[in-house]
Amino acid sequence: MSSIRETSSAPGLALFAAAIVAAPFLLPDYYQSVLIVAGLFAILSMGLNLLMGYAGQISLGHAAFYGLSAYASGILTTTFHWPVPAGIAAGVVLSGVTAALIGIPTLKLKGHYLAMGTLGFGVIVYIVFNEAVALTAGPSGLTGIPRLSAFGKIFSTDREYYFVVWGTVFLLFVLARNLVRSRMGRALRAIHTSESAASVLGIDVARYKAFVFVLSAVYAGIAGALYAHFVTFISPGSFSFHASTQVVTMVVLGGMASLWGAVAGAVFLTVLPEWLRAIEDYDILVYGAILVLTMRFLPGGLAEGVERVLSALASIFRGKAKASGGEGKKP
């Protein structure tokens, strides 16, 4: 659907990188922490978009993978005094392995049933966070998690952390982009349309579904661990069903099967509530209205909106049709 996916290449990426580098210098300091959170959600929604937008498998339990990694890394570095990079690696591995164990039986389900299955998993993990008090400190939350440090350097300021997070976003973006353009990306999109047609072409449907599920959980795990070492305090509330639906909303609002859309959706839905603070009490109404209107007029999400603007521009400046999708991210 999205021709952004087809046309955006090196110039788009360069623009993206430039925007990442420039943003903290152009925006008020306060926005750095907002953008860090946006970046974490961008990682989450890119991962979910691989699963949902490309392979067509719904997960309503993605916050569980986000939380598992955050807790694993948080507990290992705080209670057991592991170095932070080791904690992060362990958290990401835990998310991935859990996804493999959950995914193999769950991915046999389709549509609503898969949504219910993953939702159930998310609820179970949320309850474990609350009840395993000895390990997770329960509802009152785990405190005193160390900030990210690696190679003797502590990333203590928001600006440093911003670059860690958005650098990760950029790397994971390039990885996902190469993946969806490869033979494997075509296979995932084929599974989305018709599993039986995909399998008579020689695609091992079950294996690919499991693979993309694990990959998207790894993305969620990376985001979760980075989150834990950014806020230094985690509680179950951040990983509830609400967080799962929020990521789904970002993917859908940004644009299914568009990586730019995933990033745009995450940034937009993180920054929007900040703007709406000004009209406190009514903010949730406006927030809801914006969601409804976007989906009404841009069913393909923000990616589709940008694409329309670009093609309008392209028809104005004839010959400049090779416009890139770089504006997909607007901090």
Add this chain to the structure above:
Amino acid sequence: MLRVKNLQVHYGMIHALRSVSVHVKEKEIVALIGGNGAGKTSLLTAVSGLIRTTSGEVALDGSDVTKEKADRIVRKGIAHVPEGRHVFKPLSVEDNLLLGAYHRFTWRTASVIRGEIERVYALFPVLGERRKQPAGTLSGGEQQMLVIGRALLSHPKVLLLDEPSMGLAPKVIREIFEHVARLRAERGMTILLVEQNARAALSIADRGYVLETGRVVLQGSSEELLANRDVQRAYLGRDAER
């Protein structure tokens, strides 16, 4: 080349195929005809591994593929063009064709595969004109050409075609069948063809099988079947008395 022996298929309590035996020789076009629910599609999906068989054997070139999974069976050389076309609608025509060569696509074979795609475009020029277009925007006949082209890219030894005429205009059906006949004439393709449109199928086939309620009730050369009174009455819409 393809030999199906005493194949049985159940859907829960429903006995869809009752000991069906069918064979297709090299470079042969064999038609499977029969009414709705006779088991034609079940037979093809069982051969290509999309559904589990209860008992019986499917052999390709003498080697047993009955227990293989669908994605392994393609690699052995059975390409299934499923009923209802199943194009990947949001993907471009070219991406659909690339997916046909999915199982042998590496950076080393990519240029060879590009060449083969050009050959498919030569076979179906309309696909070449629309290579960048989403496959969902093609007409029914063009989509049928696309799925046949897609199946050819898997380098099949045997092509299983399920209802290529479904929902198409008579003129387009004739065109598709001409293409199928040419595949055998020009490329030496071996084809097992399932059709409701018995006359069209038998007109290009060498032999045919008639399926009824999961059994082969009749088999013979196309001429014999076309001349058979029961076949005429049941499937060719001709009153036997006349």
